[in-house]
Amino acid sequence: MKAIVVAGGHGSRLYPMTKFTHKTLLPLSGRPIIDYVLSTIRSAGITDVTIIGNKFIDKIRKHVGDDVNYVLEEEPKGVANALQLARDGNEGTPLLIWFSDNITNIDLTQDLKEFSTGAILLTRDVENPSDFGIAVIENGEIVDVVEKPSNDIGNLAIGGIYIFDETFWSRLDLVQNKDGFSISDVTKQYLSERNVKIISVGENTWIDCGTPSSLSRAAKMVELGMFRIRE
Numbered sequence: 001m002k003a004i005v006v007a008g009g010h011g012s013r014l015y016p017m018t019k020f021t022h023k024t025l026l027p028l029s030g031r032p033i034i035d036y037v038l039s040t041i042r043s044a045g046i047t048d049v050t051i052i053g054n055k056f057i058d059k060i061r062k063h064v065g066d067d068v069n070y071v072l073e074e075e076p077k078g079v080a081n082a083l084q085l086a087r088d089g090n091e092g093t094p095l096l097i098w099f100s101d102n103i104t105n106i107d108l109t110q111d112l113k114e115f116s117t118g119a120i121l122l123t124r125d126v127e128n129p130s131d132f133g134i135a136v137i138e139n140g141e142i143v144d145v146v147e148k149p150s151n152d153i154g155n156l157a158i159g160g161i162y163i164f165d166e167t168f169w170s171r172l173d174l175v176q177n178k179d180g181f182s183i184s185d186v187t188k189q190y191l192s193e194r195n196v197k198i199i200s201v202g203e204n205t206w207i208d209c210g211t212p213s214s215l216s217r218a219a220k221m222v223e224l225g226m227f228r229i230r231e
Contacts, residue, residue, distance in 0.1 A: 001045075001046055001093060001094040001095065001096060001112055001115070001163075002046065002048040002049070002050070002090050002093050002094075002095055002096070003041045003046045003048070003049045003050070003095070003096040003097075003098060004049075004050045004051075004052065004083070004086045004090060004095060004096070004097050004098070005024075005034075005037060005038075005041075005049065005050070005051045005052065005098045005100050006052050006079065006082055006083065006097065006098065006099045006100060007022065007023070007024050007034075007051055007052055007053045007054070007060070007100035008052045008053060008054050008073035008076055008082040021056055021059060022053060022054065022056035022057070022059055022060055023100065023101070023209075023210070024037065024060060024100045025056070025059060025060065025063060026209075026215060027219075028103075028209070028215075028218055028219045028222045028227070029219055029222040029223050031222075031229060032063065033100065033101075033103060033209055034051075034060060034063065034064060034100065035229050036103040036105075036222075036227060036229055037098060037100060037102075037103060038064065038068075039229040039230045040103070040104055040105065040106070040108065040230075041096065041098065042230075043107070043109070043230040044096075044107070044108040044109045044112050045109055045112060045113070046096060046112070048069075049068040049069065050068065050069040050070070050071060050086045050089070050090060051064070051068055051069070051070055051071070051100075052071045052073055052082050052083075052085055052086050053070060053071070053072065053073065054072075054073055054076065055074075057070055057072050069089065071085045071086045072085075073085060078181060079181065079182065079183060080172060080175075080176035080177075080181050081176075083097070083172060084172070084176070087169060091166075091169055092166055093166055094115060094163065094164065094165050094166055095163070095164050095166075095168055096108075096112070096161070096162070096163050097161075097162045097163075097164065097168075097183070098160065098161050098162075099160030099161070099183075101160060101208050101209050101210035102159055102160040102161055102206065102207070102208055102209065103206070103207060103209060103218065103227055104122065104159070104161060104201065104205050104206040104207075104227075105205050105226070105227045105228060106122070106199070106201050106205045106206065108163075111163070111199065112163065115163060115165075116165070117165045117195065118165055118190055118193075118195030118196055118197065119162065119163060119164050119165070119187055119190040119195065119196045119197070120162070120163035120196070120197045120198070120199060121135070121142070121145075121158050121159070121162060121163075121187065121196060121197075121198050121199070122158070122159040122161045122162075122198075122199050122201060122206055123135055123156050123157060123158055123159065123198045123199065123200045123201070124156070124157060124159065124200065124201050124205075124206050125155050125156060125157070126155050126156075126157040127155070129149060129152075129153075129154065129155045129157060130148050130149060130150065131148060132148065132157035132158065133145050133146065133147045133148070133157065133158040133182065133183075133184050134146050134147075134148075134149050134153055134154055134155065134156060134157055134158070135154065135156040135157070135158055135198065136153055136154065137154060137156065141194075142191065142196055142198050143191060144188070144191060145158055145184040145187055145188060145191070146184075147182050147184055156200070158184070158187075159201075159206045159208070160208065161206070162183065162187070164186070164190075168186065171186050171189045171190075172186055174189070175189075205226075207221065207227075
């Protein structure tokens with residue numbers, strides 16, 4: 001299995017901080033977000049990692065080093081385009097796709113070891129479901145994902161951490177030009193085949209650091225020992 005860390009875009013939700021540096025280099029209790037991301041990926045046994053970054057990608061490289069692959073997104077053109085930039089060298093293999101706003105301390109080692117086909121999604125209960133992709137559950141099974149729902153369909157949010165089998169790229173090709181594309185357009189294909197597993201975690205083990213308020217909350221959780229870096 002290989003990992004792709006999606007860290008492109010403008011980082012506009014974190015302006016003005018991200019006008020001068022990359023969002024993954026913002027600190028959580030003295031260590032940048034990217035350290036927490038890579039720690040979880042590597043501790044799960046993945047050694048081949050590609051980071052998709054924006055104009056600050058050299059700053060990421062300077063901090064992380066050359067033991068990962070780097071892809072420059074010169075101009076933000078959406079998630080599908082960013083992923084396609086990392087396609088070379090990442091085909092024909094299962095993928096852990098990680099949107100870099102997110103951190104988790106869940107141990108994925110066993111799940112990755114047992115993974116063979118389909119998709120795995122990380123989920124947790126949230127208070128503001130209209131800000132997330134929300135899982136629709138029927139008879140104890142996930143049957144759909146609705147992006148930022150306006151009506152009450154539940155509060156089980158899909159985190160920005162996904163595990164896909166080697167058919168991911170062909171599935172992405174089918175939907176990448178869809179208006180309003182999101183990664184859920186890929187996961188829905190797996191859902192239609194009833195080939196999706198969810199890992200439901202608590203807030204303590206997954207948080208989106210993409211806004212100033214959530215970044216501050218994540219920093220406090222790090223100080224309390226809820227998130228840690230596995231050296």
